Amino acid sequence: MSTVHVHHPSPLGPLTLVGDDHVLVGLHFQDRTHPPDPADLGAHDPESLAEARRQLDEYFAGERTTFDLAIDPRGTDFQRRVWEELVAIPHGETRSYGQVAARVGGPSTTRAVGLANGRNPIAVVVPCHRVIGADGGLVGYGGGLDRKRWLLDHESGTQSLFTG
Numbered sequence: 001m002s003t004v005h006v007h008h009p010s011p012l013g014p015l016t017l018v019g020d021d022h023v024l025v026g027l028h029f030q031d032r033t034h035p036p037d038p039a040d041l042g043a044h045d046p047e048s049l050a051e052a053r054r055q056l057d058e059y060f061a062g063e064r065t066t067f068d069l070a071i072d073p074r075g076t077d078f079q080r081r082v083w084e085e086l087v088a089i090p091h092g093e094t095r096s097y098g099q100v101a102a103r104v105g106g107p108s109t110t111r112a113v114g115l116a117n118g119r120n121p122i123a124v125v126v127p128c129h130r131v132i133g134a135d136g137g138l139v140g141y142g143g144g145l146d147r148k149r150w151l152l153d154h155e156s157g158t159q160s161l162f163t164g
Contacts, residue, residue, distance in 0.1 A: 002020065002021065002042065002043075003018065003019070003020050003025075003040070003041070003042030003043075004018070004044070004045040004048040005018045005019070005026075005041040005044055005048070006045055006047075006048045006049050006053070007044075007046075008053050008056065010056065010060055011060050011150070012029065012143070012150060012151075013030050013031075014029075014030045015027060015029065015030075015056070015124075016030070016036070016041070017048075017049045017052055017053065017056075018036065018040070018041055018042065019048060019049045020042075022049075022051070023070045023072045024049065024070065024071045024072070024125065025071070025073070025074060025121065025122070026040075026041075026121045026122060027052075027056075027122045027124060027125055028121075028123060029123060029142075029143040029144075029147065031144070032123070032142045032143050032144075033118065033142040033143075034118065034119055034142055036121070052069055052125075055067050056124065056125075059124070060154075062154070062157075065091035065092070065155075066091060067125045069125060071122055071125060073120065073122050073126055075116070075119060075121070076116075078104070078105070078112060078116060081104045082100060082104055082113050082116035082117065083116070083122075083126045083128075085100050085103050086100070086120070086127055086128055086131065087127070089127060089130045089131075091127075091155050092155045092156055093130065094130050094131065094132045094152065095130060095131055096131070096133065096134045097110050097113050097114050097131055097132075097133070097139075098134055100117075101113045113131075114140060118142050119142075124151070128141070128142070129141060129143075129147070129148045129151040129152060130152070130155075138152075
């Protein structure tokens, strides 16, 4: 496998997509809390990951609510269970950290779920933005709470892509 990356514009700022062959292994905001190691990005290939870029464009245009991409988020077994649970959260819905924890390991894992959520290597496609605090508040998002709010508003149909 050959790791490559491509930069792609979005309404939330530039995204960096990382892939091995045609499998998406990373999708990062430019200024995320836990940036990828530059050594893990591979060669820059502006033609790579065309299907992922197309589906992201459709999502941001409000034309897509689910992604149909080969993904391989790299992490521990527990992190992967959390990320699988995130993918199961329907578009336009949210779950609390406690609800996700109950599904992947029990209430005692809430903090670990939060840590796994923060380490999600495939933002947007693995929708960690759909996880909120027990009181319904926005808490923790590696891409920043403004982006989390934008994504949740976008999915609920209350966000315009055009401002002004």
